[in-house]
Amino acid sequence: MKKDEKVSSTQMIFLLVTTITVTGFLFVPSITAQYASRDGWISVGLAATLFGILVALVYTRLGLYFPEKSVVEYAPEIIGKFGGRLIGLLYIFFFIHINAIIVREFGDFLVTAFLPETPLPVFNTVVVLLAAFVVSNGMEVLCRMNQFLFPLFVAAFVFIVFLLTEDVNFGNFLPLMENGIKPVIRGSLVPGAWRGEIVLILMFLPFMNQPREAGKTLVGAVLLIGFFLTLTTATSIAVFGPLLTQNMVFPILELARYVSLGRFLERLEAVVIIVWVAGVTVKVAAFYLAAVLGTAQWLNIKDYRPLVYPVGLIILVYSMALFENSRELVDFLATVFVPYAYLFELGIPMGLLAVALVRYRGGRKQ
Amino acid sequence: MIILVLIIVFIGIIALETPVMLKNRQWRELAAFGVLMLGAMVLTFAQVLGLPLPNPTSGIEMIFSPVADMIKNILS
Amino acid sequence: MLKKWKNIIKKVFAKPRNESQAIGGGESKEPVAVSLESNIKHLKAVFDRCTDVIFREFEAAIGGGVKTAMIYIDGLVNKEMLTDDLVKALMYDVSGINSSAPVSDPAGYLSRSIIAFTEVKVHDNMMDVVHSLLSGETVLFVDGVSKAFTLSTQDWVQRAVTEPATENVVRGPREGFTENLQTNYTLIRRRIKSSRLKFETMKIGAVTKTAVSVGYIEGIVNNKIVDEVKSRLQRIDTDGILESGYIEEYIEDAPMTVFPTVQATERPDKVAGGLLEGQVAILVDTTPFVLLVPVTFPQLLQASEDYYLRWPFASFIRFIRFVTLNIALLAPPLYIAITTYHQEMLPTPLLISIAAAREGVPFPAFVEALLMETTFEVLREAGVRLPKAVGQAVSIVGALVIGDAAVSAGLVSPAMVIVVALTAISSFSLPSYFGAFSLRILRFPLMALAAALGLFGVMAGLLALLIHLCSLRSFGVPYIAPLAPTSWRDLKDMFFRMPWWSMFTRPRMTGHKEPARQDYMQKPRPPRRRPGGKSGQ
Amino acid sequence: MKKEIIAVILVLSVLLFPGCWSRREVEDLAIVTAIGIDRMVLGGQEKPKLTVLVARPSQLGGQQANTSAETNADWLVSEVGDTLYDAERKLYRRSPRILRIYHNEMVIIGEDSARNGVQDVFDFLQRHKDIRLRTWMFVSRGDASETMKVMPELENMLSQEISEILVKSMPGTSETLAVDLRRFSEALVTPGWDAVLPVIRTIEPREPKGTKRGEKEAGQTIMLDGLALFHNNRLAGLMPPEEVTGFLYIIGKTQSGTVVLEHKTESGSISRITVLMSRASGEIKPVFREGSLEMEIKIDAEADVVEVQGDAAVGSPDVIRDLNREFSQKVKSIAEKSLDTAQKKYKTDIFGFGKTVHQKYPDYWREIEQEWSEIYPEVPVTVKVDAKIRRTSVIADPFQIR
Structure with a gap:
C-alpha cells in the first residue's frame, strides 16, 4: 500500500469540499426545496451542518485510534475478525455503489442539459477512464489536481452568484419557518446525507501528514461545504422563489443560464458544465480510490494498481444498469438514499466507536 | 460490433496489467485481478446483451424504504 | 517469453563496444618511452592517416643540444604562442641559463625553468598523452626523458559572445553562452x-x-x-x-x-x-x-527579463503571458467546440456574423481549423529553416497570401483566420521556445476532441492533461510545484512578480536548505524629513 | 508512463470512434429570434399555432451584407400542431436548416390564446431546454402571427426592434413593465400574486412607411401599449399605458416618465407644468385596523421640472412647495386609478397584495388563502404619497416675453 504518499490537511479539506459540493450544488437545492420550501437554506445551512459536525467528530475520534490504518483494516481489530471483515466488505460495496450513482448523475446531467443526442455510455466511459487515470497515479496526484482546480471552482461559483445579486429578492425567504420546524428537518436529511460523504476520511485518514489535525480538517470541510451549498440554495430561492426552484431539476444550471451582464455575457451554463465535469472527475476518482484501496486492503494485497481497471468496469456497468430513468435516480436520492447513507455515514462508525471506547478505555496498546 | 470492441478492450487491459504482476511474482494480486476482471467481464456482457443484472439498488430499496417511509411519517 | 525477447533485443542493440578500438589504439596504458624515436613512432601509429596532427622535431639548446619533438593538432592550438614561447625558448635558450651545463633532472628543469607556460602537465603514459593531444594541448617529448609534457595551448576558432538567439530581452544583459x-x-x-x-x-x-x-x-x-x-x-x-x-x-x-x-x-x-x-x-x-x-512548469513561463523590469510591469506581463498561454492552447479547440456544439454561448449578433461568414465554406469547422493550423505550422517551419534574411519575409508573405487567398476563394472563413493568427501570435509570446512546442502539439488532439464532443471533449482533454501534469516530476520536484502542492509564499513569484524586497525566501522546492534569500524590511522608505524641506531645523 | 499513453489513446479512440452526435455547423442552423404562440380552430379542434422569426445570416453581418429591401432580414414561418412542441417539429418540414431556439429573445402570446389560459404554454416554455428564463414575454393584441408580420423600422430584425423598445426606450416613459419568463412564472405559481405582461400591438402610422418617403404606402409598425393583466392563468383585461404608470409607482418600478401638473398662479391663470420623474419607490404594507385587513401603500417620488406652459414662477421655493402638494395629489390619483382598474374592475392581484400578507401574517394567510380571490377586491387600500420636486432644470422662472 502506498502509504508513503502524504497530503496536507489543506489538500484534504479541498478534496472533501470538491467531492461533496460538486454533486450537492446540483441536486440539493431542488430536493431540499421540495420539502422545506423557502426555508431550504436553513435546512442546508444549519441542520445539515450540525449533522456534518457530529459525524466529523465521530470519524476523528474513531480514526485517531488507528491513524495509520483505514476502516477496512481496523474494523476487524475492534469488533473481531468476522464482523470486521463484513464491515469492510460493506464499505467497499458502499463506495462502489455510490460511485456508480455519481457516474450516473454525471451522465444524466450532461445528456439532459448539454448534449442530448450523445448516448449516456460515452459520458460515463470518459469520466471513469479519467478517474482511472487519476487513481492509478495515486492519492497525491488526486489531491494536487484538485488543489489546482479548486480555486477555479470557487471563482466560477462566486462569479455566477455575484452576477445574480441584481436579481436577488430577499422577500422570497419570508415567512420564516411557516410550517414549523418539521419540514426544515425533513429537508435537511438529504443535504445531511451528502455532507456525510466525508465518510471518505475513514479510508483517507492514513494519507494525512498530520492525522492529529483530522478533527479541525473535517470540521473546516463541513463548514465550507455548508457555506457553498447554503449559498447555492439561498441564491436559487432568492432569485426564482421556492415554487420554481422545487420544480426545476437543476436550479444551479438555471441560475447560470439566467445570468446576464449587459446582454453580452449571457448563457453561462457552460461554466457550470466545465466546473461540473472537472469536479465530478475528482469526486468519482476519490470514491474510486477509496473502493480500490479498500478492496486491496480487504484482500490483503500490497499494490492496488491491478485492481483499478476491473473495479472501474464494474462501476461503469452499474452506472448504466442501476436506474431506468432520470426520475428514479432523483427519487432514490430523495428517499431511500437517506437511511442507506446514514447507516454507513453514522450508524456503523458510531457502533465501531462505541465498541472502541469500551475496549480501549485505558488507551490503546500500541 | 460492440462485443468485438469490448473484447479488444478486455484483452488490452489484461495485456497491460498481467506482465507486470507476472514479472514481480505478485500471485495474490494476480488472483485478485483475475477474479475481479472475470466478474467485470461477466457484468459487462450481461449489460450489453440485455441480460438481467443483479441490481443492488432494488435490494437497498427493499431494506430501506420502510425506514424512509417512517421518516416521512414522523416529519410530515 | 519476455526474457527471450529481452535477450534478443540485447543482442541486436547492445553490441559490446571496445573503447580502445573506438579511440584508435592509444588506449593501452603503455608508459612513455625513454627514446624519442619510439614515442614518435607510437604516436604516428596512433594517428595514422590523421593529416591534421603535426609532428615537429628539433634540437633544444639545453644540455648541449637535446632532440625534442613537439606534437599538436593543427587548428586546435595557438601557433604563435607555440613559436614564441616554446620553440624559441628551447632553440635559442632565451632564459640565458648556462645551456651547456649538464642537467640532473631534465624533466623538472624543463618544466620549472624553460617552458614559459602557465599550465604544464607531466604524463608518463601514452593514453593520457593521446587524450591531451586530442583536447588541443601540445605534447613535448624530450629524448632521454621518459615523460611527456603537455602544454595548454588550446586556441581554436570560436564564436564571440553574442546575444542569444532564442531568448531576447529589452532590458538585461545581452550576453549569451557560446560553444566553448x-x-x-x-x-x-x-x-x-x-x-x-x-x-x-x-x-x-x-x-x-x-x-x-x-x-x-x-x-x-x-x-x-x-x-x-x-x-x-x-x-x-x-x-x-x-x-x-x-x-x-x-x-x-x-x-x-x-x-x-x-x-x-x-x-x-x-x-x-x-x-x-x-x-x-x-x-x-x-x-x-x-x-x-x-x-517546474510555471518556470517555463518566466523570462529572465521579468526580474529586471519594475515589478508592476513584470506582473502585468506575466498576466498577459498566462492569457496567451491559454489562447495558444485553447483558441482553436474552443472555436470548434463553440461554433459546432454550443452556439448558444455566443452573443446573437456574433453568432449571426459567424454564420454569415461561414456560408459557402465547404469544410466543417474542424477540417477548416486543421487546414489552417497545419498551414501555419508548415510556414513557421519553413521560416526557421530558410536563411535568416529571407525567412521572416517568406513566412509573413506566405501567411498573408495564403490567408487572404483562402478567404477570398471561400475555402476558409475569416473568423477562422483570425483565430489561427491569434493562436500563432500567442504562442510566440511565450518566453520558453521549448515549452511552447508542447502547446503546439497538444493543440491538435484537443481540436479533435472538440470536434468529437464539444466543450465536454475539450474539458476531458484538459483534465487528462492536468492529471498528467500533476503526475510529472522533475528530479523529485512536482512539475506544477508552487500551484499544487501550493506554497503560498512561492506564489509571489508565479502569477505576479512581487517586488524583490518582498521575496524573502528561495523557492521551497529547490532552495529549502538555506531558505532565506535576503533580510526583511528592505522596502525603500522615504526619509523622515526631506533634506531640503522647510520643516527641518 | 506507458500506461498513461495507452490510456490517452484509449480515451481519444473511444471519443473519436463514433463521435459527433450533436455536431451542427453554424451555417446549418436556423436561429430563431422570436416565437409567437396562437390558438386556432382547425377541423373543429382547438390547436396551437407556433410562429417563429428566423434570422437570415446572409442578410445581416458578414462582408457582403447588402441589406437591400429585397429580402427580409428575418424569415417568418408558422405551423399548426397538436401541441406546441409538435408544432415546433412540424416547422422542420419547411426549414432547410435546423431550428435552434436558444437565441430566442421573446415569446409573444396571442390575445386569444392568453384569454384561454396559459397553463399549456407555460409548461412548454419551462420544460423546453433551449428557452431561457430571461426571455421577454408579451401579449399581442390580436394574433401573434399577425403582429409578427410587421417590418421593423430602424433595426434589422423585428425581435431586435421590439426588445430595444422594451428595454431601452420604454423606461423613459414608465408606461410598461419589462417582464421576463422568470417573473411571469413566479407570478403565475405564487399564491396571492397575479401576472402581468406588456401588450404589443401594431398600429398604422400616419407617417409614410417604408423606403420611399414620398409616396405614402399602407404599412404597419409596432408599439407597446400598456399591460395585460392575468387572473390565475387567464388574461383578465388590459390596462392602458397611463394607468400602468400608477401600477409601477405602487410596485416601485418607476424609472422615468412625465407627469403634467396644473398650477393656479397668483394671477389666476393656470400653468401646465411638466415634471420628469427621477426617482420613485413604492412599498406595500398589510396592516390590521380594527381586526380587518387593510393595505397601506406608500410612494416616494422625486422629479424635476422640465417644462412650464404659463407663468408659474417655479424658481420660488414657495411655488415648489405648492407644486409638491399638487404633485403628490396627482401621483396618488394615478395610483388609485390603476388600483381601481386592477382591483375592482378585473379583480386581479397584480400588486402581490396576497404575497405581502403571506410574508407578514403567515398564520392569517393560511386561513384566508382559499378565499383570497373573493376577499381581494374588497380590501381597503390607502395610498400615501410623498412627492417632491428637486430641481428646475437649467433655467429657473419662465421667461417673460414682452
Whole structure:
C-alpha cells in the first residue's frame, strides 16, 4: 500500500469540499426545496451542518485510534475478525455503489442539459477512464489536481452568484419557518446525507501528514461545504422563489443560464458544465480510490494498481444498469438514499466507536 | 460490433496489467485481478446483451424504504 | 517469453563496444618511452592517416643540444604562442641559463625553468598523452626523458559572445553562452563570485569524450538533487554527445511526455538566477544551451527579463503571458467546440456574423481549423529553416497570401483566420521556445476532441492533461510545484512578480536548505524629513 | 508512463470512434429570434399555432451584407400542431436548416390564446431546454402571427426592434413593465400574486412607411401599449399605458416618465407644468385596523421640472412647495386609478397584495388563502404619497416675453 504518499490537511479539506459540493450544488437545492420550501437554506445551512459536525467528530475520534490504518483494516481489530471483515466488505460495496450513482448523475446531467443526442455510455466511459487515470497515479496526484482546480471552482461559483445579486429578492425567504420546524428537518436529511460523504476520511485518514489535525480538517470541510451549498440554495430561492426552484431539476444550471451582464455575457451554463465535469472527475476518482484501496486492503494485497481497471468496469456497468430513468435516480436520492447513507455515514462508525471506547478505555496498546 | 470492441478492450487491459504482476511474482494480486476482471467481464456482457443484472439498488430499496417511509411519517 | 525477447533485443542493440578500438589504439596504458624515436613512432601509429596532427622535431639548446619533438593538432592550438614561447625558448635558450651545463633532472628543469607556460602537465603514459593531444594541448617529448609534457595551448576558432538567439530581452544583459565550455564557466563565474559555486566535470561519450559539467552552489542546492544528477549523467553510455539535447533525453524523469522536464537556456543570467534558487546547471561543451534542473512548469513561463523590469510591469506581463498561454492552447479547440456544439454561448449578433461568414465554406469547422493550423505550422517551419534574411519575409508573405487567398476563394472563413493568427501570435509570446512546442502539439488532439464532443471533449482533454501534469516530476520536484502542492509564499513569484524586497525566501522546492534569500524590511522608505524641506531645523 | 499513453489513446479512440452526435455547423442552423404562440380552430379542434422569426445570416453581418429591401432580414414561418412542441417539429418540414431556439429573445402570446389560459404554454416554455428564463414575454393584441408580420423600422430584425423598445426606450416613459419568463412564472405559481405582461400591438402610422418617403404606402409598425393583466392563468383585461404608470409607482418600478401638473398662479391663470420623474419607490404594507385587513401603500417620488406652459414662477421655493402638494395629489390619483382598474374592475392581484400578507401574517394567510380571490377586491387600500420636486432644470422662472 502506498502509504508513503502524504497530503496536507489543506489538500484534504479541498478534496472533501470538491467531492461533496460538486454533486450537492446540483441536486440539493431542488430536493431540499421540495420539502422545506423557502426555508431550504436553513435546512442546508444549519441542520445539515450540525449533522456534518457530529459525524466529523465521530470519524476523528474513531480514526485517531488507528491513524495509520483505514476502516477496512481496523474494523476487524475492534469488533473481531468476522464482523470486521463484513464491515469492510460493506464499505467497499458502499463506495462502489455510490460511485456508480455519481457516474450516473454525471451522465444524466450532461445528456439532459448539454448534449442530448450523445448516448449516456460515452459520458460515463470518459469520466471513469479519467478517474482511472487519476487513481492509478495515486492519492497525491488526486489531491494536487484538485488543489489546482479548486480555486477555479470557487471563482466560477462566486462569479455566477455575484452576477445574480441584481436579481436577488430577499422577500422570497419570508415567512420564516411557516410550517414549523418539521419540514426544515425533513429537508435537511438529504443535504445531511451528502455532507456525510466525508465518510471518505475513514479510508483517507492514513494519507494525512498530520492525522492529529483530522478533527479541525473535517470540521473546516463541513463548514465550507455548508457555506457553498447554503449559498447555492439561498441564491436559487432568492432569485426564482421556492415554487420554481422545487420544480426545476437543476436550479444551479438555471441560475447560470439566467445570468446576464449587459446582454453580452449571457448563457453561462457552460461554466457550470466545465466546473461540473472537472469536479465530478475528482469526486468519482476519490470514491474510486477509496473502493480500490479498500478492496486491496480487504484482500490483503500490497499494490492496488491491478485492481483499478476491473473495479472501474464494474462501476461503469452499474452506472448504466442501476436506474431506468432520470426520475428514479432523483427519487432514490430523495428517499431511500437517506437511511442507506446514514447507516454507513453514522450508524456503523458510531457502533465501531462505541465498541472502541469500551475496549480501549485505558488507551490503546500500541 | 460492440462485443468485438469490448473484447479488444478486455484483452488490452489484461495485456497491460498481467506482465507486470507476472514479472514481480505478485500471485495474490494476480488472483485478485483475475477474479475481479472475470466478474467485470461477466457484468459487462450481461449489460450489453440485455441480460438481467443483479441490481443492488432494488435490494437497498427493499431494506430501506420502510425506514424512509417512517421518516416521512414522523416529519410530515 | 519476455526474457527471450529481452535477450534478443540485447543482442541486436547492445553490441559490446571496445573503447580502445573506438579511440584508435592509444588506449593501452603503455608508459612513455625513454627514446624519442619510439614515442614518435607510437604516436604516428596512433594517428595514422590523421593529416591534421603535426609532428615537429628539433634540437633544444639545453644540455648541449637535446632532440625534442613537439606534437599538436593543427587548428586546435595557438601557433604563435607555440613559436614564441616554446620553440624559441628551447632553440635559442632565451632564459640565458648556462645551456651547456649538464642537467640532473631534465624533466623538472624543463618544466620549472624553460617552458614559459602557465599550465604544464607531466604524463608518463601514452593514453593520457593521446587524450591531451586530442583536447588541443601540445605534447613535448624530450629524448632521454621518459615523460611527456603537455602544454595548454588550446586556441581554436570560436564564436564571440553574442546575444542569444532564442531568448531576447529589452532590458538585461545581452550576453549569451557560446560553444566553448571555458567561456561559459567565465560567464557564470563573473556573475557569482563565490567559492561555493562548484563545477564538477566529467567526460561523456565513448568517442566524443564531451566535457559535461555540473554546476551548483553548495549550501543552497539540495545535495540529493546534485547526487541524482551526477548518477544519472554517469549512467549515460553512448558514442557521442553533440548537444545538450542528447543529455536532456537521457536524464529526464518522464521520457514519454511532451512537456520539457529539463530547462534549456542560452542566458547566463538565467542560469545564475537558477543556481541562486537552488537549481543545478549542466553545461555541455560545444553547445551554448545549458540545462537547468529541476524545473517546474510555471518556470517555463518566466523570462529572465521579468526580474529586471519594475515589478508592476513584470506582473502585468506575466498576466498577459498566462492569457496567451491559454489562447495558444485553447483558441482553436474552443472555436470548434463553440461554433459546432454550443452556439448558444455566443452573443446573437456574433453568432449571426459567424454564420454569415461561414456560408459557402465547404469544410466543417474542424477540417477548416486543421487546414489552417497545419498551414501555419508548415510556414513557421519553413521560416526557421530558410536563411535568416529571407525567412521572416517568406513566412509573413506566405501567411498573408495564403490567408487572404483562402478567404477570398471561400475555402476558409475569416473568423477562422483570425483565430489561427491569434493562436500563432500567442504562442510566440511565450518566453520558453521549448515549452511552447508542447502547446503546439497538444493543440491538435484537443481540436479533435472538440470536434468529437464539444466543450465536454475539450474539458476531458484538459483534465487528462492536468492529471498528467500533476503526475510529472522533475528530479523529485512536482512539475506544477508552487500551484499544487501550493506554497503560498512561492506564489509571489508565479502569477505576479512581487517586488524583490518582498521575496524573502528561495523557492521551497529547490532552495529549502538555506531558505532565506535576503533580510526583511528592505522596502525603500522615504526619509523622515526631506533634506531640503522647510520643516527641518 | 506507458500506461498513461495507452490510456490517452484509449480515451481519444473511444471519443473519436463514433463521435459527433450533436455536431451542427453554424451555417446549418436556423436561429430563431422570436416565437409567437396562437390558438386556432382547425377541423373543429382547438390547436396551437407556433410562429417563429428566423434570422437570415446572409442578410445581416458578414462582408457582403447588402441589406437591400429585397429580402427580409428575418424569415417568418408558422405551423399548426397538436401541441406546441409538435408544432415546433412540424416547422422542420419547411426549414432547410435546423431550428435552434436558444437565441430566442421573446415569446409573444396571442390575445386569444392568453384569454384561454396559459397553463399549456407555460409548461412548454419551462420544460423546453433551449428557452431561457430571461426571455421577454408579451401579449399581442390580436394574433401573434399577425403582429409578427410587421417590418421593423430602424433595426434589422423585428425581435431586435421590439426588445430595444422594451428595454431601452420604454423606461423613459414608465408606461410598461419589462417582464421576463422568470417573473411571469413566479407570478403565475405564487399564491396571492397575479401576472402581468406588456401588450404589443401594431398600429398604422400616419407617417409614410417604408423606403420611399414620398409616396405614402399602407404599412404597419409596432408599439407597446400598456399591460395585460392575468387572473390565475387567464388574461383578465388590459390596462392602458397611463394607468400602468400608477401600477409601477405602487410596485416601485418607476424609472422615468412625465407627469403634467396644473398650477393656479397668483394671477389666476393656470400653468401646465411638466415634471420628469427621477426617482420613485413604492412599498406595500398589510396592516390590521380594527381586526380587518387593510393595505397601506406608500410612494416616494422625486422629479424635476422640465417644462412650464404659463407663468408659474417655479424658481420660488414657495411655488415648489405648492407644486409638491399638487404633485403628490396627482401621483396618488394615478395610483388609485390603476388600483381601481386592477382591483375592482378585473379583480386581479397584480400588486402581490396576497404575497405581502403571506410574508407578514403567515398564520392569517393560511386561513384566508382559499378565499383570497373573493376577499381581494374588497380590501381597503390607502395610498400615501410623498412627492417632491428637486430641481428646475437649467433655467429657473419662465421667461417673460414682452
